[in-house]
Amino acid sequence: MRTEKELTYFKNKLVSMKQELTKAIEANQPFSFEDYGELTSLDNHFADTASQLEDREVQFSIKESAKHILTEVEEALDRCKDGTYGKCVETGKDIPVERLKVLPYAKRIIEAQKRFDEAADSSNQTELSFSTPKDDKRGDERLQTVDELQCEHGNSSFTIK
Template identity: 40%
Template sequence: MMTLSNNEISVLKQKLTAMKKSIEEKQENSLLDESMRESTGDITTGIGNHLAEGNAERVEREQEQTFEQIDDKVLGEIDEALHRIEEGSYGVCVDTGEEIPYERLEALPYAKRTAQAQEKYDQGY
């Protein structure tokens, strides 16, 4: 059984921490944007605001909300991964107990399953 070295874990922990920080910053910025829009009273809602324009804005807002939901989910996964590092259970598949290959963790540091187990999980097995 090949366990992750302390060095590999610290590299992945840095990655996780950086990802977490960038998502949190992005969320703060979108909150700032939101309050800016509200304080300017959204000047566009005046004369000549065509239906199409409103639709485009709505679609954009819906996309933003979807991204925020994804970000929240990823943040949760990152926190879980950091917790597993603290616990010493990081890098082990939560379903099979197998080691998650370093390559996979490098690409997806918050992975909690091996690729095979994740596939099964996604298909609902």
């Protein structure tokens, strides 16, 4: 159980984080070609366009990360309101103060978070195959699968077994 002083400290920290994240999200607007001093994309060199694309991808990544953390912070503030802040959502055990100081929006103890992350990692790992299933009847013998093309024409990463 958290003391009133601890709850106030963490709630203030979470409110401050929420304000900072909101400002970061609002400030992180995508660049336009005009921001680079160009009138249109037509007069850009392809390297300039690639740099602009990379800048946009970085901005998008930062913004999405900030949105995710903001959601976690808002959930933590909700837990403050309903009296469950500092309790692991999986086990119900108290989250150590040291963990909350580092990650005030933590909702699991370290062991439960590891299990959660491992389960998420294993569910995301699906083996992708570009092979056409054996029972696929497309009706056109000229169509070939990637595996057939690699076998016939070779590929730097393809080895014949």
